[in-house]
């Protein structure tokens with residue numbers, strides 16, 4: 001088993017990233033046996049596809065790496081690095097650009113959403129973003145990719161690219177990576193709008209809980225979270241038409257590692273006046289220790305950059321042979 005996943009170093013790591021992806025990363029890292037590897041990276045090259053402040057990109061990358069360490073990624077077991085340090089990502093992306101079809105990229109919902117009506121003005125990088133993402137996982141011959149639901153389409157594209165590459169060049173170079181989507185938290189929604197996903201780019205900070213938030217901020221954000229005036233039913237299925245209520249119960253269940261139905265058994269017949277304070281206590285108890293570790297790590301950034309350097313060297317050792325195989329397969333004279 002070879003596990004690979006990434007996160008963009010833009011903004012703060014939030015509860016959606018944590019419950020949808022990072023918690024699974026930590027579980028996978030802990031489950032690796034001898035000869036198996038888990039690789040997690042800061043997708044700094046992907047961050048270049050939208051407007052960024054160069055002064056912030058570097059510090060965001062360090063801070064996001066520190067957050068991953070605080071959330072339980074162990075650089076002695078997992079390989080933690082930033083994408084730009086392993087040049088093979090960019091080189092393989094270019095090669096795979098010859099395999100991917102524009103028709104496939106045109107169908108990507110993230111491209112359509114992010115480019116919006118202004119396609120002519122969107123960057124080329126935003127359009128070819130999923131090809132780089134395919135290179136990220138295929139470079140390591142990943143078998144499993146733990147992600148939130150919103151990345152599923154990009155991984156299906158990675159499988160299509162791998163299949164076509166293997167066929168076109170008559171090789172069995174790339175295994176097809178399986179997306180691992182968290183059953184507990186495939187898509188955590190905004191605290192302000194149950195129909196929008198919790199996101200780093202939402203202009204309202206009250207829409208998300210950041211892993212750096214103080215206890216008091218967490219409590220206030222959950223207090224103000226959109227809910228409804230109805231009582232909680234005795235089964236999770238009874239929340240089908242109540243997106244905000246469903247989201248808060250999902251967060252409770254995912255944070256406490258119990259099923260949503262078990263949460264409903266505990267709170268059936270109660271309203272949000274009782275549920276929200278219990279959720280706030282739980283969130284503070286689970287996230288407080290992560291924030292405290294993060295605060296300490298941010299005071300000693302040297303340890304974080306050292307972990308990233310070590311991770312980049314280990315990642316390069318795994319990436320270089322695959323790139324060489326891909327170059328040979330397509331007949332490049334390198």
Ligand code: TYM
Nearest residue numbers: 005006007008016017020021043136147148186187188198
């Ligand atoms: P990014 O940086 O947007 O998010 C990182 C991870 O968090 C998950 N996620 C969520 N899960 C549940 N609910 C939410 N509201 C939520 N918001 C985010 C994402 O699904 C993701 O798993 N393109 C990727 C980064 C990337 C990557 C890769 C991922 C680059 N190369 C290769 C996997 C493999 C992205 O922008 O994720």
